[in-house]
Amino acid sequence: MKYDVIIIGAGPGGIFAAYELMKKQEYKIAVFEEGYTLKKRKCPIDGDKIKNCINCKHCSIMCGFGGAGAFSDGKYNIINDFGGTLYEYIGKQKAVDLMKYVDEINMENGGEGTKLYSTAGTKFKKLCLQNKLKLLDASVRHLGTDINYVVLQNLYDQMKDHIDFYFDTPVDTVQVIDGGYRIICDKGEFDCEKCIVSVGRSGSKWMEKVCKELEIPTKSNRVDIGVRVELPAVIFSHLTDELYESKIVYRTEKFEDNVRTFCMNPNGIVVNENTNGIITVNGHSYEGDEKKTENTNFALLVSKHFSEPFKDSNGYGESIARLSNMLGGGVIVQRFGDLVRGRRSTVKRIEEGLVTPTLTATPGDLSLVLPKRILDGIMEMIYALDKVAPGTANDDTLLYGVEVKFYNMEVELDENLESCHKGLYVIGDGSGVTHSLSHASASGIYVARHILGE
Ligand SMILES: Cc1cc2nc3c(=O)[nH]c(=O)nc-3n(C[C@H](O)[C@H](O)[C@H](O)COP(=O)(O)OP(=O)(O)OC[C@H]3O[C@@H](n4cnc5c(N)ncnc54)[C@H](O)[C@@H]3O)c2cc1C
Known part of the structure; x- marks a missing residue:
């Protein structure tokens, strides 16, 4: 099977990349995800019977549609000061603009009515400084775990008829082939022209393996x-x-x-x-x-x-x-x-x-x-x-x-978040560049637009 773009990982990075790419209707896009659909994601500890982690095949807290963010608090910080260093690659204004764009998409898909908090003009900055504490500037949208879930489900419902989603399908190997990449998993081999890797923190060990195999340079992180x-x-x-x-x-x-x-x-x-x-x-x-x-x-x-x-x-x-x-x-x-x-x-x-x-x-x-x-x-x-x-x-x-x-080791990437292999992009927390919902999502939009030539 041949696709224009294959995305590995359906966390916020992968989801927003897919959502933006969907604009180009003639594109054939596939998303491979190790975990399950949102509805099938269930942690056994959430029930009354099991008290301790039983190490499921795929951890439903970290894996599946929505990635690590699915049951998170859904706090989207629209700021460069924390949550990642995306701005070092794409510039501060661009990064903030993309985070705002992600916020707009969230608002259109069930997040309307949630509150955007801001530190602008707060008296607590002074109080903190008087006590040797520094309050950082921030602007944060709180979706909450419940609304975050609704937004994710709405995004999935819009994409599922246009994009091939392969759930319960961890990708094993990425190979460089003539004119693109080959993805190997237990469902077979799939080729694509461009590949976006967005495997988050849970995919950190796998990402290391891919970087070794494809000789992509990396640096240690904190x-x-x-x-x-x-x-x-x-x-x-x-x-x-x-x-x-x-x-x-x-x-x-x-x-x-x-x-x-x-x-x-x-x-x-x-x-x-x-x-x-x-x-x-x-x-x-x-x-x-x-x-x-x-x-x-x-x-x-x-x-x-x-x-x-x-x-x-x-x-x-x-x-x-x-x-x-x-x-x-x-x-x-x-x-x-x-x-x-x-x-x-x-x-x-x-x-x-x-x-x-x-x-x-x-x-x-x-x-x-x-x-x-x-x-x-x-x-x-x-x-x-x-x-x-x-x-x-x-x-x-x-x-x-x-x-x-x-934090994942930092993958060496250029200003397009592209690795030393042209057409192979690494985004989100898996790249070591981001570590938050808003930065990971923004990195997905950024790469999608690059692929679309925007
Ligand atoms: C409990 C919790 C609460 C959080 N709260 C917040 C918050 O309020 N605000 C905030 O900004 N951040 C929060 N975070 C962090 C945030 O969730 C992450 O920064 C964000 O999800 C990163 O997005 P991502 O797409 O890069 O990676 P992820 O969300 O980790 O998604 C990666 C996906 O790739 C899949 N994958 C991995 N390897 C493979 C493979 N080989 N093949 C196929 N699929 C694969 C995984 O199953 C996963 O679904 C929280 C995290 C947790 C765990």
């Missing part, structure tokens, strides 16, 4: 390690009501490391995340009132980037996550008060606390898992945040560990 904080929503409500998510950076006194807040979920829930069989923690929240909880959660992260002689930043993050999995059988939860007192949390201490956990995790001791430097930085930041959101450093504040943000 890893972010930390914890997810959960506390009563009222403690942060003055910030979250106005900004929804505040991206705050703190420079530690002890080591002069940067610790930052990440992925804030007002009235949200804490969840497990499975990356290549390693269980870490994450969070999200729903837009609809009926699913809101009384807690807010956010991550506190420290970046580490190794270069010489050790280069494997992800491997470092993985081994810390494995340690927490070994001690806790998955994610560990600890009260801040227990951490400060140098003792593990127990089921009883957590039950007696004022914060009811939204994730069932193993009570334990995060100081046995996280490196001292990282943990000291996180504790310093909790005390700094306590000054702008009093109550953050309460004994009953819950810390879940570990949260790790793995």
Whole structure:
């Protein structure tokens, strides 16, 4: 079978590339996706019976139509300052314009009525600076997990009759052939003129293999390690009501490391995340009132980037996550008060606390898992945040560990996001260039327009 364009991966990068390419009706387009359709995606832990990850063939949280973003909080940050370095390839204005275009598509497909929050003119910038914290400028659309799902389903419904979707079909090999590329998977061999690889974080190992086989140069990337904080929503409500998510950076006194807040979920829930069989923690929240909880959660992260002689930043993050999995059988939860007192949390201490956990995790001791430097930085930041959101450093504040943000190695790409093989594009989180919904989606539109000659 021969296509004009084959897209590998149906996460936001792949979806928006396909959606934009659909403009050219005579194009024959196929999307190959390791996971299932949105409707078939189901994590067994979501039910009552199974409590721990059972390592399904394809992790439904990370794989399938919508990619890692399908059950995410659907926070589309329209900003160059975080979420990736797409602007380094395509320019700052272009990147923001594409993120706005993605927002328009989301609004036309079920997102209308959701709120766009902004830090412009907020009084919290001053309050943060007065307390050695920096509030980053941001503009964020919060779709929420529920509306995000509706938007994705609408996009799929529009594409399914024009584009060949192959679900439950991981691509094994990409070969360079005369006039294009050959994709090999268990459904056979498929040829195309142009190929867009958008395999996200779950496809990181596969991406490495492809880069080796096709001799595409790569560079190591950073890893972010930390914890997810959960506390009563009222403690942060003055910030979250106005900004929804505040991206705050703190420079530690002890080591002069940067610790930052990440992925804030007002009235949200804490969840497990499975990356290549390693269980870490994450969070999200729903837009609809009926699913809101009384807690807010956010991550506190420290970046580490190794270069010489050790280069494997992800491997470092993985081994810390494995340690927490070994001690806790998955994610560990600890009260801040227990951490400060140098003792593990127990089921009883957590039950007696004022914060009811939204994730069932193993009570334990995060100081046995996280490196001292990282943990000291996180504790310093909790005390700094306590000054702008009093109550953050309460004994009953819950810390879940570990949260790790793995970034794919950076694939060497030109200003068109094209690899050293012409017509082979690498986009989204799989390229190491993006690590957010808006940047990944924008990279898809950008490459589609390049292919369309726009
Ligand atoms: C729980 C959670 C919450 C998040 N919340 C937010 C948020 O609120 N805001 C935000 O900006 N970001 C969020 N993120 C990150 C965001 O989801 C990602 O940055 C985004 O999904 C990246 O898009 P992508 O298309 O590059 O990759 P992905 O979404 O990872 O999609 C890649 C797809 O490729 C498929 N694939 C992999 N290998 C192969 C192969 N060999 N053959 C075929 N298919 C393959 C995978 O199955 C997957 O479906 C969250 C992530 C998680 C896990």
